[in-house]
Amino acid sequence: MKNRTIINKINFMSPFRGLGGRFKKGLISLTILFSVLSTNAQKVNVAAAANLRYVLEEIKTAYVKQNPKAKVNLTFGASGTLVQQITNGASFDFFMSADNEYPLKLKEKGLTVGPMSTYAYGKLALYSITLEVDKLGLKALTSQSVKKIALANPEIATYGTRGLELMKSLKIYDALKGKIVIAENISQAAQYAFTGNTELGFIAYSYALAPDMAGKGHCYIVNPKMYSPIEQACIFIKTQSLNTEAAKFKKFVLSPATKGFWEKYGYIAP
Numbered sequence: 502m503k504n505r506t507i508i509n510k511i512n513f514m515s516p517f518r519g520l521g522g523r524f525k526k527g528l529i530s531l532t533i534l535f536s537v538l539s540t541n542a543q544k545v546n547v548a549a550a551a552n553l554r555y556v557l558e559e560i561k562t563a564y565v566k567q568n569p570k571a572k573v574n575l576t577f578g579a580s581g582t583l584v585q586q587i588t589n590g591a592s593f594d595f596f597m598s599a600d601n602e603y604p605l606k607l608k609e610k611g612l613t614v615g616p617m618s619t620y621a622y623g624k625l626a627l628y629s630i631t632l633e634v635d636k637l638g639l640k641a642l643t644s645q646s647v648k649k650i651a652l653a654n655p656e657i658a659t660y661g662t663r664g665l666e667l668m669k670s671l672k673i674y675d676a677l678k679g680k681i682v683i684a685e686n687i688s689q690a691a692q693y694a695f696t697g698n699t700e701l702g703f704i705a706y707s708y709a710l711a712p713d714m715a716g717k718g719h720c721y722i723v724n725p726k727m728y729s730p731i732e733q734a735c736i737f738i739k740t741q742s743l744n745t746e747a748a749k750f751k752k753f754v755l756s757p758a759t760k761g762f763w764e765k766y767g768y769i770a771p
Contacts, residue, residue, distance in 0.1 A: 544572040545747040546592055548583040550599035550733065551653075551686040552623060552660060552705035555712070556766040557597070563762070564753050571746055579686035581657025587612060593738050594747035597754075599623065599659035599687070599705075601734035614739045620754055621768040623731035624706035625663045627721045628694045628714070632701060634721040641701060641721070643673060650680050651693035651702030660687045663728040664703030670727065694718070707766040722767075733768075 549557050554577050561573045576583070576593070580603040587593055587607060596613075597620065598604050604617045627634045627641060634641040641647065653661030661684075668674040682698075684690035687705050694702025695714050709720040725731075735754065737747060753759065763770040 544574065545594050545744060545750050546574045547576065547595045547597060547750070548587060548591070548593040548738075549575055549577050549597040550580045550583070550659070551577045551688040552599055552707055553577065553597060553733075554688060555710075556707060556762050556768070559762050559765075560754060560759050563758070564750060567753075568749065571750070573750060577686075577688065579654060579658040581654075582686070585657075587738055594740060594744045595735065595751060596738055597733070597735040599731065599733055600662075601732045603659075604734050604736040607738070608736065612739055613736045615737045617734050617736045618751070618755055619732050619734045619771050621733045621763050621770055622725075623660070623733055624725060624767055624769075625660060625667070625723045625728060625731065626704050626706040626709055627701060627723065628691065628704045628709055628718055629701050630695060630697050630718040633719050634701065635719045638721050639671065639723070642668070642671075642677060644701075647700045648680060649682050649693075649699035649701070650677060651684055651690040651699040651704075652681050653684050653687040653690040653703070658684075658686050658690075659731060660703060660705050661690070663731060667703075667723060667728050707768065710766050 557575060561575060565571055565573060580599045583596065584603045584606055587596065588610065596604060596607065601617065601619065604613065607613045608617065627639070629641065632641055632644065632646065637644065642650070652664050655661040655665040665674070668677060682693060684693055687708070690702050691704040691708040691714065693699045694704060695718065706720070706722055708714055709718075735751060737751070760770045
């Protein structure tokens with residue numbers, strides 16, 4: 502009886518012998534697929550305004566410390582440039598703009614999903630490595646010793662837009678436009694001023710508080726009432742599938758846990 506049972510088992514399995522290798526290969530393929538999906542679910546690609554370079558790196562570090570498996574890729578640039586990249590199909594999950602206008606432009610194009618959220622309010626500042634702008638204030642703009650003024654491209658960079666707005670409201674733009682050196686973004690404008698390539702520069706106040714520049718020059722915070730509010734907002738980019746890690750990262754960015762980071766770099770957390 503035992504032998505008959507063994508024979509029956511062999512006969513029963515024999516039709517499936519040829520499928521054994523295929524089944525194993527299929528199982529391995531599925532394992533690899535689930536592994537890839539699992540890895541992708543832990544990655545979030547963030548398009549961030551250049552003024553966030555320092556604060557967002559610290560927020561990312563704090564987030565990854567709480568979520569060790571998470572992978573957060575940060576790409577910095579002028580908000581307008583990032584919008585163009587996203588419009589052209591760049592692979593981003595989450596957009597953190599220097600204002601609330603660029604996210605709305607993407608939303609109007611149907612390239613976003615979910616509501617737009619304000620994460621911080623920025624401040625415009627004047628910076629000089631040699632000129633005591635902290636004492637001169639806005640008078641520094643018309644100083645005879647200023648030959649060049651760095652300004653982020655106002656067509657694509659929010660802080661550049663606000664700097665241009667300020668000069669026009671003070672009715673000094675026509676007198677200064679020959680001195681203006683256009684930078685690709687606010688990061689480059691800060692670099693021009695910090696290296697002395699320009700005597701003066703319009704920067705995001707966050708750069709004056711950054712490790713590379715803090716205490717090494719002179720800074721004047723422009724009264725926020727003198728230009729349109731810099732309400733910095735974020736939004737999800739529409740992708741083929743929901744990125745749960747992006748949702749978790751956004752929740753962290755907007756949480757009270759990041760308030761200290763924003764304040765450290767001169768922002769106002771909403």
